[in-house]
Amino acid sequence: MIKSIFINFKKYWFLLTQLISRDFKVKYKRSILGVVWSLLYPILMMSVMAIVFSQMFRFKVEGINYLVYLMTGLIMFNYFSEATTTAMTSVISNFTLINKVYIPKYIFPIAKCMFVGINFVLTLIPWIGIILLSYVGLGEYTCHINWYYLLLPYIFFCMFLFTVGIGLLLSCISVFFRDMLHIYGIVITLWNYLTPVFYSIEILPKKLQALFELNPLYQFLSSARSIVLYGKCPSALTLLIIGAIGIVTLAIGALVFKKNQDKFVYYV
């Protein structure tokens, strides 16, 4: 099983890179700034949000740099939201192809999650820039650069696995049930508000806090934030849990996808 996954992966790696590079070419064709947009976008987004929430609504989280708090939440949540949304439509929009050539269908949602993932990695550059700027007076408090930063790739990777799992699930469901496209649009908006992206979970009543902690995205966000903003390593249990969330979600997504993929052609 593991071996066959590995062989398949090797066999279709080139196709995967081609699909991803296609997305890049199409996205940035005829735009003058090109990839620079990937860097600018999160900064602009964050600036707008920062003005709205910290200046107008006077949001802040006691003792930490709110700008970095906000931006960490934004780029991580946006990754999840954009990757799952595009992964969801990836199978449907490649129907003509699926109906004509044999290609493993799971490659489409995975390619989308990776393409958006590369964009996510690019947004880490301005993110680190803001973290560094907090040392020279951007915002009230400084961040904490420390050795725990080496855990960040692990946290992001767990979130990636989680995202791919959800993407596989959504792309499969939406083949049989087109309304999913609209429903998920609502779900992701709600999910956005229920995830502490621009507020802190501590402003909620204790009972609600426990409920909010069940949100996998909260676990990813708070692990990254505790390292960057508090200089604290997430507990071993937390690290284990986010790993389990990633692997279990991916396994469920892959299983559901695998079970149903042969039926896709009937719904073309």
Next chain:
Amino acid sequence: MIRIENVSMKFDLGIEKNFSLKELLISIFSKKKRNKKSDFWALKDISFNVDKGEVVGLIGSNGAGKSTLLKVVSGVMKPTKGKVIVNGVISPMIELGAGFDMELTARENIYLNGAILGYSKKFLEKKFEEIVEFSELRDFLDVPVKNFSSGMTAKLAFSIATVVDPEILIVDEILSVGDIKFQEKSKKKMESMIGGGTTVLYVSHSLDAIKEICTKVIWLEHGKIVMMGDAKKVCDAYYKVQMK
């Protein structure tokens, strides 16, 4: 090389693409089960073998199930019933250029389409010149494919698809591609691919072409095999019925 055993393929015309919440609600409240009459069998209990090196032609009127059969053999569709056993690597030419991205240039599409057809990076780099040369599109390499005429797109697709030395070749009515000069050239190319000991499953409406290259012909009608055997015999019988 290819063994088809009692293959049947069912399309459920009742489940339609636009299945949605509305219909789900209707079906829950009306308590009416989907009527089973919407089942449509595109292939019914098909069995045959293709040995190594055999060139098998498929004929039959439109909607007979030829393309569906090719898709089942190439693995695009899983048959509802029966077994498909294939030994060897298949080069399917069911619809050329299916993987083209119109926004990308010809050069970019050669790599994308090649990857979709299962070629490796090394292979594509080695064969890139050959593809460009055959397609006669060297001057348009960096032009987006959306600006191509349909003939040019077809030429490019054909050149990418036929650059391999396939073990098993599956061809679905694609030979009439491009201008007359290219048609001749592509016919020659197909002949040389077929001639090299390749196992071929070939759909065409040109009975002359079928008689010329096929060792065996299967005549399909309404998803069933009407007749199978010697190329000339089957073609003549088919011709008689068609002309009646």
